[in-house]
Amino acid sequence: MTSSDVARKPYDSDREETKGLLSEDIHEESWKADEELEDRGWPRKRIVGVAAAFIGLLITGVFARTFLLDSPTHPNLLFHGHDVLRSNGTHDFKRTVLIVSIDGLRADYLDRGLTPHLLDISKQGLRAKALVPIFPTLTFPNHWALMTGLYAESHGIVGNNFWDPKTRSEFHYNQIKSAWEPSWWLGEPMWETAGKSGIITANLMWPGPPKTTSGAAASYFVPWKDKVPLKEKLDQLIAWIDLPFDERPQLLMAYEPSLDQAGHKAGPMSALVNKTLTQVDVFAKDLHTALVARNLTEIVDVVFVSDHGMTDTSHPELIYMDDILGNEYDKIEHEDGWPAMGLRFSADANVTHCLELLHAAAAASSGKFHVFTHETMPTRFHFTQHERIAPIYVVPQIGYVLTSEAEGDVGMSKGNHGYDNTAAEMHAMFVAHGPFSQVVKLLHSQRRSLLTRPNKGWHSTSDDTYVMDPFENVQVYSLVMRLLGVDAVAPTNGSAAFWDKYF
Numbered sequence: 001m002t003s004s005d006v007a008r009k010p011y012d013s014d015r016e017e018t019k020g021l022l023s024e025d026i027h028e029e030s031w032k033a034d035e036e037l038e039d040r041g042w043p044r045k046r047i048v049g050v051a052a053a054f055i056g057l058l059i060t061g062v063f064a065r066t067f068l069l070d071s072p073t074h075p076n077l078l079f080h081g082h083d084v085l086r087s088n089g090t091h092d093f094k095r096t097v098l099i100v101s102i103d104g105l106r107a108d109y110l111d112r113g114l115t116p117h118l119l120d121i122s123k124q125g126l127r128a129k130a131l132v133p134i135f136p137t138l139t140f141p142n143h144w145a146l147m148t149g150l151y152a153e154s155h156g157i158v159g160n161n162f163w164d165p166k167t168r169s170e171f172h173y174n175q176i177k178s179a180w181e182p183s184w185w186l187g188e189p190m191w192e193t194a195g196k197s198g199i200i201t202a203n204l205m206w207p208g209p210p211k212t213t214s215g216a217a218a219s220y221f222v223p224w225k226d227k228v229p230l231k232e233k234l235d236q237l238i239a240w241i242d243l244p245f246d247e248r249p250q251l252l253m254a255y256e257p258s259l260d261q262a263g264h265k266a267g268p269m270s271a272l273v274n275k276t277l278t279q280v281d282v283f284a285k286d287l288h289t290a291l292v293a294r295n296l297t298e299i300v301d302v303v304f305v306s307d308h309g310m311t312d313t314s315h316p317e318l319i320y321m322d323d324i325l326g327n328e329y330d331k332i333e334h335e336d337g338w339p340a341m342g343l344r345f346s347a348d349a350n351v352t353h354c355l356e357l358l359h360a361a362a363a364a365s366s367g368k369f370h371v372f373t374h375e376t377m378p379t380r381f382h383f384t385q386h387e388r389i390a391p392i393y394v395v396p397q398i399g400y401v402l403t404s405e406a407e408g409d410v411g412m413s414k415g416n417h418g419y420d421n422t423a424a425e426m427h428a429m430f431v432a433h434g435p436f437s438q439v440v441k442l443l444h445s446q447r448r449s450l451l452t453r454p455n456k457g458w459h460s461t462s463d464d465t466y467v468m469d470p471f472e473n474v475q476v477y478s479l480v481m482r483l484l485g486v487d488a489v490a491p492t493n494g495s496a497a498f499w500d501k502y503f
């Protein structure tokens with residue numbers, strides 16, 4: 001089987017992708033009322049009430065300031081490391097982080113009115129407008145970016161399938177002997193970093209290898225298996241959390257692919273996606289409820305993420321690569337990725353001519369697709385600095401599909417991803433709840449109450465919900481490490497200061 005057979009294979013959902021802050025408006029209104037007090041000639045009783053509210057505000061402000069800004073003594077900020085324990089009433093716990101990936105949960109799925117529980121969790125905790133995936137917006141590159149904080153050019157998983165010219169071998173996400181080979185996976189995943197600090201970790205099917213090249217493995221590992229009911233996954237996570245202190249993992253990672261599978265099969269606007277979305281929302285509720293029942297919401301930070309979004313591909317406009325390349329089409333030796341296409345031509349091909357043909361066709365297409373070399377690749381893709389990245393990349397816009405006359409649209413899925421990571425349809429989810437979000441929430445309301453400029457990273461989308469601005473998923477590694485209090489971290493493509501204002 002050649003690489004092109006794999007890349008163009010009709011989509012098989014069974015095999016594919018084994019992947020608010022509450023405002024304290026009362027404070028502002030108190031200020032307003034105070035300013036308007038005399039003009040309105042308010043009765044004495046009301047003046048006393050407002051004065052009391054004003055004093056209350058000052059006390060609250062001073063309290064919050066002392067608590068959060070002037071001295072870093074908020075108990076949640078100090079709640080990490082080996083010696084700091086917190087009781088849930090019956091047992092001692094170390095700070096614990098649970099990161100759950102719901103594959104293919106597009107950021108705006110949360111606005112469909114079908115995820116009341118995820119929204120409720122985000123209102124108690126926090127949410128981002130979007131989590132921006134790395135390019136290519138595919139499952140394996142993005143799950144490894146979430147684990148390592150690295151772009152594809154740094155972590156080496158440059159597609160779900162790709163050719164490595166150095167080792168003359170091909171990576172296949174869906175073949176265990178390939179995908180579990182540690183040498184493909186560069187960078188240091190969060191479970192390895194945490195493990196080095198003596199933290200017990202648990203990995204429930206997170207896309208990636210069981211071991212890295214250093215031999216590091218999660219303390220507990222459940223390998224990928226398709227069609228595992230959400231209830232079973234919930235039971236496993238809770239069983240880990242219920243372990244005795246000395247055996248209990250502090251970092252748990254879990255993966256759920258059903259929403260992505262539904263999106264590919266029926267498209268993002270389908271009833272199947274909506275039904276599956278409801279199911280993963282109930283899973284989020286059940287997980288939250290289980291933590292509440294154990295009095296763990298001030299001990300466990302739960303972070304719900306997704307790897308990428310999904311776009312409708314049920315009526316695509318087809319772009320025929322063989323029409324563009326003519327006789328040279330047959331000289332494509334390796335074809336990486338999907339729906340973008342990384343091309344490596346055989347030694348007897350006239351690559352300069354191929355590139356001219358592709359550039360001419362792209363220019364004539366008025367933006368339906370773009371052709372990039374390492375020299376012209378958009379900087380925002382961070383997709384040049386690795387020999388595994390094919391020298392020529394053809395990237396279709398959303399709505400367009402690269403194919404050949406022979407293949408046409410046979411076997412195409414009704415939904416897909418892998419497109420430009422700036423497209424809103426490709427954007428992913430970030431919802432967090434737990435001790436961290438409580439600090440952020442207090443910090444935000446405290447800043448509002450002092451009438452300083454509202455925290456620039458937050459926006460009001462409704463009267464009672466605040467969400468973070470979109471941010472890149474390469475920042476997630478640093479967040480988890482800070483929550484766990486791990487200082488000896490690996491270098492990432494995130495910004496070291498990104499989370500500073502929250503800690």
Ligand SMILES: [Zn+2]
Nearest residue numbers: 019103104139
């Ligand atoms: Zn995915």
